[in-house]
Amino acid sequence: MRTFILRARKSVTKPFDIDDLSSAGNMQVVASCIGNALWVSNNVRSDTVVHVVLEGPPTPPLTVTFYGAAIKDLPFDERGIAFFVNKAIKKSIKMGDSKEVSPGVMVSRKSFEEVVKAHTETSAVFYLHPKGKDVRSVEFTEDVTFVFGDYIGMPEKSESFLDKLGAERVTLGPVVLFASQCVTIVQNELDRRK
Numbered sequence: 496m497r498t499f500i501l502r503a504r505k506s507v508t509k510p511f512d513i514d515d516l517s518s519a520g521n522m523q524v525v526a527s528c529i530g531n532a533l534w535v536s537n538n539v540r541s542d543t544v545v546h547v548v549l550e551g552p553p554t555p556p557l558t559v560t561f562y563g564a565a566i567k568d569l570p571f572d573e574r575g576i577a578f579f580v581n582k583a584i585k586k587s588i589k590m591g592d593s594k595e596v597s598p599g600v601m602v603s604r605k606s607f608e609e610v611v612k613a614h615t616e617t618s619a620v621f622y623l624h625p626k627g628k629d630v631r632s633v634e635f636t637e638d639v640t641f642v643f644g645d646y647i648g649m650p651e652k653s654e655s656f657l658d659k660l661g662a663e664r665v666t667l668g669p670v671v672l673f674a675s676q677c678v679t680i681v682q683n684e685l686d687r688r689k
């Protein structure tokens with residue numbers, strides 16, 4: 496299984512206008528990461544799960560999870576994917592710990608740390624960082640998890656948390672990329688090793 500965990504530090508946790516994603520804490524970053532992780536030409540990757548941890552106002556954190564194997568009718572454009580995220584946020588109002596939003600989409604109150612920690616038990620965890628080990632020299636096992644930041648990046652204390660958990664830093668190259676570009680490159684790297 497391929498898992499991506501995006502920390503979206505300003506993306507809102509309240510319903511937003513899908514025609515104005517920038518005002519929702521740059522929700523277009525979240526949507527493009529989901530799209531790039533799950534979509535290939537004419538198909539959704541069934542071997543991929545994406546967790547987006549929304550940490551914007553008013554009630555962070557909220558984690559929306561997309562399961563490629565179960566999702567139905569996922570749009571491939573940012574606005575359409577944002578509609579799914581918005582639906583998850585609306586369903587989270589007055590929920591307990593977690594809820595199914597639609598087939599293959601879940602929402603929970605898990606924090607970034609909780610989501611990452613849970614994956615260390617079942618998967619090798621890597622932190623995407625421009626100054627890590629070259630992705631081309633990393634050996635990947637079947638179950639891999641990639642943690643990455645949004646346009647703001649990862650706070651220092653979270654980097655220490657990831658180091659303590661043993662998440663290896665992996666670089667995709669010398670240039671700092673958009674989060675959504677990182678997802679495409681990782682997927683391609685894994686595809687080429689099948």
Ligand SMILES: C[S@@+](CC[C@H](N)C(=O)[O-])C[C@H]1O[C@@H](n2cnc3c(N)ncnc32)[C@H](O)[C@@H]1O
Nearest residue numbers: 623624625643644645647648666667670671672
């Ligand atoms: C747009 S970048 C963040 C830029 C932010 N201003 C910073 O300095 O961290 C989004 C995320 O993509 C990942 N990333 C960007 N370029 C990368 C690279 N060359 N190799 C590995 N990960 C990268 C990192 O996880 C980063 O937090």
